[in-house]
Amino acid sequence: MCKCAVKKEKKSRVMTIKNSWRLRALFRIEKYIREIGQDARAKRMGICGNTIFVKVKKGDPSNVLYEPQVRCKDRVCPVCNSYRASILSRKVEELGKNMENPHLLTITANELNRDSLKTAVECFKKSTSLLKKERSWWKRYIRGGVEHIEITYKVGTGWHVHSHMLVDLAVDRKVENMQLRDNGYFLDPLKKDLEHVLLKVGLGTISDIRPVTEGYGKEISKYSMKFGLDIDEARLKEIIVDMKGKRMVSKFGNCYGLKNLDDTNGEGMEGLSPEEEEQYETLGTIKEVVDKCFKETGVDSELVGYALGAIKIGLIEIWSASYEPEPFQSGRIDSS
Structure with missing residues (x-):
């Protein structure tokens, strides 16, 4: 038979999407929440991750x-924390643009009260409150x-709050x-004075x-x-119990109460306002976006970029790419 008369069997591309480390962490935490008897809380977290x-952002595909x-x-939800981080990053940058002399400052708790997370956080917040009232430096x-x-937690030294x-x-x-x-090189006088003040209010002198x-x-x-x-x-169960409802992000001084950046409800720095939500368009679920990446007409490089972004922050893994005979349709994506 003439080779040109043989019809080649059509193949189609099959890609498998699996949950990556962030979603696997969510399901692990969800299980622990159920184990301590908080089923309703665990259910909300499970829905969040599904x-x-x-x-x-409209007009800004990089956003x-x-x-x-x-x-x-939930404070311990890995997916919500990823979302919080992306929002917080943008809002911190906006705050910095309005500052005359922006600097990064890190302060730490002292070496006491590290056995109990609840006690460690309470003591740290009391000390930072005193620091912000201190007149000679702050x-x-x-x-x-x-x-x-x-x-953070380290075996041998306990809970570390900063x-x-x-x-x-x-x-x-x-x-x-x-x-x-x-x-x-010598210690900057301003930093040297800061160390004395930190010791005075009960914080650790290690700072940056x-x-x-x-x-x-x-x-x-x-x-x-x-x-x-x-x-x-x-330790994770201790975080689940003791950090429920705790605010981790706050503003102070001339940044407190700024229009469009107010955090009086605890969400201002960690979520979009209704006005900000209107500036974004939804492309679909991650699975739907990946499904649209590869078409018979070619590859949509912009959508591929969004899929790679989801991989980078640990939401999905593109597990395999192979070719299977018909009857599968070109571009089919199986999720698991």
């Missing part, structure tokens, strides 16, 4: 959000800012931890202050994304 939509259709808003040098509290802040520094120069002089660099919004917001991850079961 359908995530891709949203793009992409991956938002659950129904957000549980009132003198800080106009305002925004802070994000981070909590704050990452963007502050508007009320001095007419850039401040680093160390100051270069003619005869070498430096001018902002590009991407400072992400620098602060990235700590939201990893909250409650990479921690053992017992």
